[in-house]
Amino acid sequence: MKIDWAALGSVFGVSLVVTVALVGLFTLGIAGLSRRERAAEQGGSAALAVTGAYLCFAGCAAAVAYGISLIVA
Numbered sequence: 001m002k003i004d005w006a007a008l009g010s011v012f013g014v015s016l017v018v019t020v021a022l023v024g025l026f027t028l029g030i031a032g033l034s035r036r037e038r039a040a041e042q043g044g045s046a047a048l049a050v051t052g053a054y055l056c057f058a059g060c061a062a063a064v065a066y067g068i069s070l071i072v073a
Contacts, residue, residue, distance in 0.1 A: 022063055029056030 004061075032053025039046035 018063075025056050025063075026028060026060050029053040030061070032056065 026072075030053075032049040035044045035049040036053070
Protein backbone atom coordinates (compact mmCIF):
# COMPACT_ATOMS: atom_id res chain seq x y z
CA MET A 1 0.00 0.00 0.00
CA LYS A 2 1.41 3.35 -1.06
CA ILE A 3 0.24 6.65 0.41
CA ASP A 4 0.40 9.77 -1.73
CA TRP A 5 1.67 12.14 0.94
CA ALA A 6 1.52 15.19 -1.33
CA ALA A 7 -2.19 14.66 -2.00
CA LEU A 8 -2.84 14.03 1.69
CA GLY A 9 -1.03 17.24 2.63
CA SER A 10 -2.94 19.17 -0.02
CA VAL A 11 -6.28 17.93 1.29
CA PHE A 12 -5.23 18.79 4.85
CA GLY A 13 -4.15 22.30 3.86
CA VAL A 14 -7.31 23.09 1.90
CA SER A 15 -9.49 21.69 4.68
CA LEU A 16 -7.71 23.79 7.28
CA VAL A 17 -8.03 27.01 5.27
CA VAL A 18 -11.71 26.43 4.45
CA THR A 19 -12.51 25.57 8.07
CA VAL A 20 -10.83 28.71 9.41
CA ALA A 21 -12.57 30.86 6.76
CA LEU A 22 -15.98 29.37 7.55
CA VAL A 23 -15.56 29.85 11.30
CA GLY A 24 -14.39 33.42 10.69
CA LEU A 25 -17.43 34.13 8.51
CA PHE A 26 -19.78 32.75 11.14
CA THR A 27 -18.02 34.82 13.81
CA LEU A 28 -18.54 37.98 11.76
CA GLY A 29 -22.24 37.12 11.55
CA ILE A 30 -22.48 36.73 15.31
CA ALA A 31 -20.63 40.03 15.81
CA GLY A 32 -23.07 41.78 13.46
CA LEU A 33 -26.06 40.50 15.40
CA SER A 34 -24.52 41.57 18.69
CA ARG A 35 -24.15 45.10 17.30
CA ARG A 36 -27.87 45.07 16.62
CA GLU A 37 -28.52 44.19 20.24
CA ARG A 38 -26.19 46.96 21.44
CA ALA A 39 -27.78 49.51 19.10
CA ALA A 40 -31.29 48.54 20.25
CA GLU A 41 -30.28 49.15 23.88
CA GLN A 42 -29.03 52.60 22.95
CA GLY A 43 -32.12 53.42 20.89
CA GLY A 44 -30.37 53.31 17.51
CA SER A 45 -30.44 51.14 14.44
CA ALA A 46 -27.73 48.91 13.04
CA ALA A 47 -29.26 48.01 9.69
CA LEU A 48 -25.91 47.68 7.93
CA ALA A 49 -24.53 45.36 10.60
CA VAL A 50 -27.63 43.17 10.48
CA THR A 51 -27.52 42.99 6.68
CA GLY A 52 -23.85 42.02 6.83
CA ALA A 53 -24.61 39.40 9.47
CA TYR A 54 -27.31 37.84 7.32
CA LEU A 55 -24.95 37.81 4.34
CA CYS A 56 -22.32 36.05 6.46
CA PHE A 57 -24.83 33.43 7.55
CA ALA A 58 -25.98 32.97 3.95
CA GLY A 59 -22.35 32.43 2.93
CA CYS A 60 -21.97 29.80 5.66
CA ALA A 61 -25.13 28.04 4.52
CA ALA A 62 -23.95 28.11 0.91
CA ALA A 63 -20.58 26.62 1.86
CA VAL A 64 -22.25 23.84 3.85
CA ALA A 65 -24.68 23.13 1.00
CA TYR A 66 -21.78 22.99 -1.47
CA GLY A 67 -19.89 20.58 0.79
CA ILE A 68 -22.92 18.32 1.10
CA SER A 69 -23.39 18.38 -2.69
CA LEU A 70 -19.75 17.33 -3.11
CA ILE A 71 -20.25 14.43 -0.72
CA VAL A 72 -23.49 13.26 -2.33
CA ALA A 73 -22.29 13.54 -5.95
